[in-house]
Amino acid sequence: MKKNKIRRVIPASAKSPATKPKDKEVMRLFVAGDTAKSRQAVLRVRSLFEAELKNGCELEVIDIHLHPERARINQIVATPTLIMEFHVPERRFIGNLSTAKGVSAGLDLIRKDKTAL
């Protein structure tokens, strides 16, 4: 509940130019190399967030082996990491989203985020 309150406070303050406009939602998936595991992770993300992706949300897949500086910029420690930049604060998911509990909790949170907009 507290989290909802926080989310409501932030839009009241002035928006900085760095904040993305509401309609531009990005999901970034950081993977390590083009391995079977990475491809699996990408597939799972696409299937879980199908609805969001259809609604104009973008999915960016970054291979940190090819772009190591991105790992530093986005503070990536574990892979795969999924960063949702729907709203401030960003939400991170570590892991290949294989555990149901984690996924459902995550999905709930995302939807909560969206409804709060």
Place this chain on the structure above:
Amino acid sequence: MSVKRFMKNNGRNNGSKPISPATQLPKCLTGIQGLDEITGGGLPRGRPTLVCGGAGCGKTLLAAEFLVRGAAQFGEPGVFMSFEETEPELQANVASLGFDLAGLIRRKKIVIDYVHVAPHDLHESGEYDLEGLFVRLGHAIDSIGARRVVLDTLEVLFASLHNEAILRAELRRLFRWLKDKGVTAVITAERGRDQLTRHGLEEYVSDCVILLDHRVNDQIATRNLRVTKYRGALHGTNEFPFLIGGEGISVLPITSLGLNHKVSDERIATGIPRLDAMLGGRGFFRGSSILLTGTPGTGKTIISSNFAQAACRRRERVLFFSFEESPNQIIRNMHSIGLRLEPMVKKGLLRFHSARPSLYGLEMHLATMFKEIAAFQPHVVIMDPITSLMDAGTASEGKGMVTRLIDYLKAGQVTSLFTSLTQSGSGPAQPNESAMSSLMDAWLSLQDMEGNGERNRVLYVLKARGMAHSNQIREFLISDHGVDLVDAYIGVSGVLTGSARVQQGALEKAVVLANQQEAATLKREVERKRKALDRQIGDLRSDYEGEALELRRIAEQVGTRTVMLGTDRAASGLLRQADTNKAAASTRVNHKNGKA
């Protein structure tokens, strides 16, 4: 003090068998003062070292100094992967020690990677690995060709990531990866209660473990460092105190000082001529250590100041450490006995350094003194009094400190004078004094002698190694004109000092005077007799001369009369034969004239 010199002396540690270089593990010099000596050359190269300690012990600092010195002094670039402090925070924290981190970063000698793992917006779902960490570390190392790495502190990961199985597996992989990369790594960790580190990092880092400690004894805080494990090499396992000073960490190991310093034959004056006379006529050896003990008020500071003045007169620098009085007070007090110290201070030959002993711990005092001595390069060092400094620690710590100090000074051929306060009422040999006296080459003792209703100061030379010294007591007099050593009179009742000595002296002087007077009287008497004799002789002589004169006169008279008689007879004869022989006489005369 170059590290190379110590390595030569201490290729062996703690007196054990020396190891040949071939079998020794390659080591990585840290550049941290004292640490390279304890570890016999630094940390194990290409292996991870664990630095473990409580909060605020100096782990980050040690790691940072290892990295910075590696980059600045040994040309080995380094990567600092920080999990707790951001780059600006680190720069600020480390700048206070004189490290220009920003400059090194600019020149691509150091890379700082701040890893932020915040638990609140992190959701774990499913399998993952820590490849992100590897990628970042690898990228940082490759970007500058780093040879040294610091991870401070991996324990933050344990707080954020809850899948311990994955975490530990990845950590194991990380350390294997670090070893394969060939970098020398320093890992910091917090001290645990049951185990060495809170999260058991020691199971991965087992090549070298350094423990840091910070404890408070008697309100004085000391930091200690201990190398508990160093695989493949012998190391000193003792606890060594260390300081965090203006130039980083300095560990002060006692083993780094050998007993092979050069010695000098030169003798230096003490500033009190009679004291020089007591010391074989020439004073103390240069580079020797001198102990001056005395009960309160016997004049220890005065003798020290005289010593300082004598050195300054020889244009030598003197560093005076005073732990009880302020420099101005000493200068004023010495002025009252005619000893002017301000001109020497102004010329820069005499420097005072005062600090209350309770200001900081013994180690800090020692480090401060070393720094001052290294900066000023004195020829003579005076510590007045050393006993108050020793009270700042335990007896053994104090002795250890004095030992290190003396060794350090002797290595630089610096003459040192230590004054020590003794308790009145007991003799010169007290427990901690005897312990300290074995470190000293010379020992002067000032004592009080009570008697005759007064106290007088006396000075003994108890020992002076390497020279003949007087074994006699001298009375130590202080006046407006300075200090004087006077022979104490040995009377019937023992040694006499002060007024008793003066009395005795007066008495003896009176006796001498009386003798002198008697001698004078006798001399006069003899003189008088001689004069009388002379007179008598004079009288006799004049009598004799008178008679001699008379005799001569008579003799003359007789002679004249005889001559006259003769001429008279001739004349009368002439007269009687005048007529007849006149012609004969004249012809005789003519014949004489004509034929002659």
